[in-house]
Amino acid sequence: MRTITRISAATTAVLLAAGAAVLTASSASAAESSTTATAAVNGGTLSISAPGTVAFPAVDPGTTSQAAVAAVTVSDTRAGVLGWTASVSVSEFVSTADSSRKVAADEFTYTPSAASKTGTATVTTSAPVTGSAQGAAVQTATDVTGNNSASWSAALELAVPSDALAADDYRATVTHSVL
Numbered sequence: 721m722r723t724i725t726r727i728s729a730a731t732t733a734v735l736l737a738a739g740a741a742v743l744t745a746s747s748a749s750a751a752e753s754s755t756t757a758t759a760a761v762n763g764g765t766l767s768i769s770a771p772g773t774v775a776f777p778a779v780d781p782g783t784t785s786q787a788a789v790a791a792v793t794v795s796d797t798r799a800g801v802l803g804w805t806a807s808v809s810v811s812e813f814v815s816t817a818d819s820s821r822k823v824a825a826d827e828f829t830y831t832p833s834a835a836s837k838t839g840t841a842t843v844t845t846s847a848p849v850t851g852s853a854q855g856a857a858v859q860t861a862t863d864v865t866g867n868n869s870a871s872w873s874a875a876l877e878l879a880v881p882s883d884a885l886a887a888d889d890y891r892a893t894v895t896h897s898v899l
Contacts, residue, residue, distance in 0.1 A: 761799055762799070763797070763798045763799045763800060764797025764798055764799065764867070765795075765797055765798065766794070766795075766796050766797075766798055766804055766898055766899075767794070767795050767898070768792070768793065768794050768795075768806060768896050768897060768898040769791075769792070769793050769795075770789065770791075770792045770793075770894075770896040771789055771790065771791060771792075774787050774788070774789050774876065774894070775787060776876070776878050778888065779880055780880070781880055781881065781882050781883065781884045781886075782880065782881070782882035783880060784877050784878065784879045784880065785877070785878045785880060786875065786876065786877050786878075787876045787878075788873060788874065788875055788876060789873060789874045789876060789894070790873040791871060791873065792806070792832075792871065792872055792873070792874065792896055793869060793870070793871040794806050794859065794861070794869060794870050794871075794898050795869045796839075796841075796861070796864070796867060796868050796869065797867050798867075799866055799867055800864070800866075801864055801865055802864060803841070803860065803861045803862045803863070803864050804860075804861045804864075804898050804899060805857050805859070805860045805861075805898065805899055806857070806858055806859040806860075806870075806896065806897070806898045807852075807855040807856055807857050807858060807896070807897050807898070807899075808830050808832075808849055808852065808855065808856060808858050808874075808894060808895065808896055808897075809852050809853055809854060809855040809856070809894075809895045809897075810825045810828045810830070810851065810852065810853065810892055810893070810894045810895070811825060811853065811892045811893045812824050812825045812892060813825075813827075813828075813878070813890040813891065813892040814890065814891060814892070815885075815887035815889050815890055815891075816889045816890075816891055817887065817889055818885075818887065821884075821885040821887045821890070823878065823880060823881065823884055823890060823892075824851065824881075825851045825852075825853050825892065826850060826851030827851065827878055827879045827880070827881065828850070828851050828876070828877070828878055828879075828892070828894075829848050829849070829850045829851075829876070829877040829878075829879075830848065830849045830850075830858065830874050830875075830876060830894070831848040831849075831874060831875040831876075831877075832845050832846060832848075832849075832858040832859060832872050832873075832874045833845070833872045833873045833874065833875075834872065835859050835870035835871060835872040836870070836871050836872070837861075837868060837869065837870040837871075838868060838869050838870075839864075839865075839866060839867050839868030839869060840863070840864065840865040840866055840868060841861040841862070841863060841864045841865075841868040841870070842861065842862050842863040843859055843860070843861050843870045844859070844860045844861075844862070845858070845859055845872070846858050846859065846860070855895070855897060858872075858874070859872060876894075
């Protein structure tokens with residue numbers, strides 16, 4: 721019986737030593753491989769939209785006509801951090817039937833409302849703009865992160881001079897732009 725016990729003890733010792741060697745060998749020969757994952761985020765555009773027409777009601781010379789423009793919207797899908805400035809300009813009002821009949825652009829006033837916005841941006845509304853042929857800022861976005869949009873309306877006034885000539889077809893172009 722002693723022989724069996726000795727063989728069993730010897731077998732157990734060999735197996736334990738072999739197991740320890742396997743565990744040590746496994747730990748020592750572990751390898752790693754890294755994979756770099758890449759992604760791209762597309763940027764879109766910066767755009768502005770405004771109603772196609774607005775009509776001032778007829779008034780007498782020496783009075784002011786009022787109208788409103790609604791839903792001017794800047795959409796910034798550039799997915800960046802650059803701000804933007806929305807501007808408005810106006811041409812002089814000219815009769816389409818008689819181009820000698822005019823109301824100067826400086827008789828026009830654009831008063832923007834505070835913008836409602838989506839996304840991350842601080843949008844600041846300017847003071848009223850009077851007769852800007854070159855374009856004057858009406859909304860400015862700063863602290864931009866990612867996509868954003870802003871919408872506003874504006875009160876419009878046309879001060880018709882007392883020496884204005886009668887015509888029912890005065891036209892001007894109000895241009896909204898964004899940079």
